[in-house]
Amino acid sequence: MKITNIRTHIVMPINKLAWVFVEVDTDQGISGLGECTEYIGNPHLVRGLEAVKPLVIGTDPRHIEEIWQRLFHAYSNLNSRGYISHLISAIDIALWDIRGKVLGVPIYELLGGPVRKEVSLYTHVRDQWHSPDVDTMMTEAREAKEMGYLAIKTDPFPPQLSSLNSPFKGATQVEYLDAKAIVEAVKWMEALRETVGPHFELLVDAHGRFDVASAIKACHALAHIDLVWFEEPTHVESDNALRQVRENTNVPLCVGERHFTRWDYWQLxxxxxxxxxxxxxxxxxxxxxxxxxxxxxxxxxxxVSPHDALGPIALAASFQLSMATPNLYREECLHTWFPHMEGLITPMLDIRAGSIYPSGQPGLGIELDMDGINEYRVDIDDLQASLPY
Ligand SMILES: [Mg+2]
Known part of the structure; x- marks a missing residue:
């Protein structure tokens, strides 16, 4: 069995949010699906998937580890993490999909079999970062709870501090939380807690924006909310900054969406x-x-909890892993995106009452719906035009 091509599909079913899917083709008519969406980085990733073709085409798709190592070490001068690990991810997911399809089993069967019957999700209500409308946030929380979700995440820190709103249109600085901003964040979380009740699980995402002193103050101010976790309190580059937050709060902490490969994780x-x-x-x-x-x-x-704010192929891959992972918290999702996913894959994942249920289909258990893909397909120039910077 040989890999014959890597094809990329860029689709934009949600305004200005594009998903990057790959298909790895083989000489036996079986193709595997992968994804490496990273919104700001999408144009680079699309070009990168083109550039790695000579390292992948002609190899045996059963040799998943050998191809992983080949790509990782070929680009060691680029650090092999971040940009390169995104490219590896898309191809690796597709190779596991091919393997499952060849053997006629879901990927979780190849990972040791299921350790649970379904995978519980956590979802989002709007972030105050993007939209400071507390009443709408509370309505969204009530609806999510009624749908069966047991856990919700939000970024409660006010939007005027967002570097996306900077006049320079970029992440130009580490952000500072003043007393007013912290009071507003506390109000946001108290409103959310009041809406969902005392036993519902709440998570806060700081999106890695703050200096150490601001992050510590925010953790103290939100301690009474009883959070599952406070996510990315500081910028990702310094473990020492994270350590200082750690040593000054009892609020549980979480990081990971900006950490790539085992080498970014072992020390922390x-x-x-x-x-x-x-x-x-x-x-x-x-x-x-x-x-x-x-x-x-x-x-x-x-x-461990799969970070998941991308398209349906990433969601499906996280689901396969979650089925076979004993130390799982919950899988992340944005449930309001599910209708946008439905037209792009077939069958849609079996999502009921805040959980994904296995279909038993081989590989990732999904195929692309080419009518939907073609309806929402964009090219790299559209991608570039959709970027906020
Ligand atoms: Mg996050």
Whole structure:
């Protein structure tokens, strides 16, 4: 069996949010699906998938680990993490899909079999970061709870601090939380807590925006909300900054969507800097690497939760991993995006009452719906025009 091509599909079913899907073709008529959407980085990823073709075409798709290592080491001068691990992820997911289809089993069967009957999701209500409308947020929370979700995440920190709103239109600085902003964040979370009740699970995402002192103040101010986790309190580059937050709060911490491959995780896991990790299967190095990171977390009795704010192929890959991962918290989703996914894949994932249920179909259990793909297809120039910077 040989790989014959890598094809990329860029679709934009949601205004200005494009998803990057790949299909890895073989000489036996079986193709595997992958994804490596990273909104700002999408144009680079589309070009990168073209550039790695000579390293992949002609190889045997059964040799998943050999292809992973080949790509990782070929680009070691580029650090092999971040941009490169995104490219590896898309191809790795597709190779596991091919393997499952060849053998006629879901990917979770190849990972040791299921350890649960369904995968519980957590979802989002609007972030105050994007839209400071507390009443709408409370309505969204009530609706999500009624749909069966048991956990919700939001970014409660006010939008005027967002670097996206900077006049320079870029992440130009580490952000500072003043007293007013912290009061507003507390109001946001108290309103959410009041809406969902005392036993509902709440998560806060700081999107890695704050300086250490602001992050510590925010953790203290939100301690009474009883959070599952406070996510990315500081910028990703400094473990020492994270350590300082860690040493000054009892609020559980989580990082991971900006950590790629096992080499970004081992030190922070070993130093016990967080209580949860959330690698993204489409960014961290694919199914192969997500599985290894989860096992490293298990050694420290730390739970893992797939970061998931991308398209349906990433959601399906995270689901396969979640089915076979003992130390799972919940899988992330944005449930309001499900209607946009329905027209792009077939069958749609079986999602009921806040959980995804296995279909038993081989591989990822989905195929692309080419009518939907072609309806929402954009090219790289459209992609570039859709970027906020
Ligand atoms: Mg996040």
């Amino acid at each position: 896991l070993n130093d016990r800097l967080v209580d949860y990790v959330m690698p993204d299967v489409a960014w961290c190095g694919g199914i192969s690497e997500w599985r290894r990171i989860a096992a490293m977390a298990e050694v420290q009795y730390i739970r």
